[in-house]
Amino acid sequence: MSEKSYTGLYFLLSVIAVYLIAGFFRPEIVVSSLQFSLKVMQNIAPVFVLVFTLMIVIDYFVSPKIISSYLGKSSGVKRWFIAITGGIISTGPIYMWYPMLRELKEQGVNYGFIAAFLYNRALKPPLIPVMLYYFGLKYVVVLTIVMIIMSIIQGVIIEKIEDGGFL
Amino acid sequence: MNEKLKMSMIKSGRAVYNALPVLAGVVLLVSLANALIPKSAYAVLFSKNVFLDSVIGSAVGSVLAGNPVTSYILGGELLKQGVSLIAVTSFIVAWVTVGVVQFPGESILLGRKFALLRNILSFAFSIIVGITTVFILGLI
Numbered sequence: 001m002s003e004k005s006y007t008g009l010y011f012l013l014s015v016i017a018v019y020l021i022a023g024f025f026r027p028e029i030v031v032s033s034l035q036f037s038l039k040v041m042q043n044i045a046p047v048f049v050l051v052f053t054l055m056i057v058i059d060y061f062v063s064p065k066i067i068s069s070y071l072g073k074s075s076g077v078k079r080w081f082i083a084i085t086g087g088i089i090s091t092g093p094i095y096m097w098y099p100m101l102r103e104l105k106e107q108g109v110n111y112g113f114i115a116a117f118l119y120n121r122a123l124k125p126p127l128i129p130v131m132l133y134y135f136g137l138k139y140v141v142v143l144t145i146v147m148i149i150m151s152i153i154q155g156v157i158i159e160k161i162e163d164g165g166f167l
Numbered sequence: 168m169n170e171k172l173k174m175s176m177i178k179s180g181r182a183v184y185n186a187l188p189v190l191a192g193v194v195l196l197v198s199l200a201n202a203l204i205p206k207s208a209y210a211v212l213f214s215k216n217v218f219l220d221s222v223i224g225s226a227v228g229s230v231l232a233g234n235p236v237t238s239y240i241l242g243g244e245l246l247k248q249g250v251s252l253i254a255v256t257s258f259i260v261a262w263v264t265v266g267v268v269q270f271p272g273e274s275i276l277l278g279r280k281f282a283l284l285r286n287i288l289s290f291a292f293s294i295i296v297g298i299t300t301v302f303i304l305g306l307i
Contacts, residue, residue: 007275012188015195022199029202036198044194048183055179060172095193095269098276099186103179111281118285119292122235122263130236134243138307143256143300150292158284167280 040093047092051100058103067108073159080152083113087120087151094121111167112159119151186276193272197232200268204231209241213250220254225293228261229286232269238262252304257297264289 023030071079090097101114123144131140161167209227213220228238242255265286266273273282 008185008188008192011271011275012192012195015192015199019195019199022203029199033195033198033202036201037194040194040198041191052179052183055182056172056175059175059178093197094263094266095190095272098189098273099182102186102276103182105277111278111285114277114281115285115288119264119289122260124235127235127239130239134239134246138304139300142303142307143260143296146296146300146303147260150296154285154288154292157288158281161284167278167284 044092044096047096050091051096055100055103058100058107062107064108067104071104071109071113073110079113080116080155083116083155084120084148084151087117088123088125090117090121091124094118097121110159111162112155112157115158116151116155119154120148122147189272189275193269196268196271200231201233210245210248210250213245213248213254215249215251217251217253220251221257221294221297224250224254224256224258224297225261225265225290228258228293229265229290230267231262232266233262235259235263251301253297253301255297256300257293260296261290261293264293 019030019033022033069075071082073079097118101109101117105111105114128140135143158167212223212227214223231238238259242259245255245258246252267286270282270286273285
């Protein structure tokens with residue numbers, strides 16, 4: 001096991017320690033949190049399978065050459081379009097996508113693309129009816145456009161910072 | 168089975184296996200945060216000052232985690248209680264773009280500096296998005 005893998009394990013052990021401390025003072029909170037966690041894990045299981053499958057597909061078909069021509073800086077606006085579309089259509093909680101994004105990073109994708117992808121995870125077409133109900137069509141359209149633009153601005157900023165060797 | 172496919176499956180399986188403790192930790196943390204912070208308490212945090220409220224909205228949205236639908240429902244309720252649309256928008260945007268609870272997981276899997284920079288930028292952007300959205304809405 002690599003040092004990085006141990007970091008994940010230490011993190012999980014720290015969270016378990018927090019649960020033990022919380023359980024000492026508020027056992028009912030810990031029980032409801034564990035029940036909620038179980039429900040979340042059941043819900044994200046299909047997403048987990050999807051992410052695992054995508055990781056295999058990426059590793060099998062996507063070479064560093066393809067990465068640079070579609071997701072690299074040389075691809076121009078194409079990479080932002082892919083980040084926006086990928087972020088919007090990806091389902092499940094944001095953290096489920098970290099392993100796949102890490103895989104892409106190791107294949108040569110820059111942090112700007114990852115940031116734009118993560119920002120667009122905020123835009124979920126299946127949730128639009130709920131948003132429409134509370135805020136109306138005009139608001140949803142304007143917010144969606146503003147957020148897409150901001151995701152590209154954030155991606156460009158992070159790309160520049162990475163190019164400067166600060167990441 | 169194709170040797171390359173087998174290698175891809177092993178490599179991806181190993182990556183997922185290594186990420187499992189991090190993902191499990193994040194799920195447990197998100198659940199604990201949800202249970203510890205009562206959602207009914209949010210409204211009292213807002214001051215009815217538009218700009219201060221947008222910062223408060225972003226801060227509250229950053230700390231909380233969960234399904235975005237919950238943020239829409241809470242945002243709708245905050246609007247009814249007189250909180251400004253700028254603050255509510257900042258709150259909704261920060262809810263999904265900033266992840267204080269998920270930060271350790273993001274940090275371990277994608278890099279600490281990146282996670283820090285992305286979350287700080289997303290926090291600032293949530294305020295800018297709130298102001299810009301409401302400004303444009305006022306124009307059309």
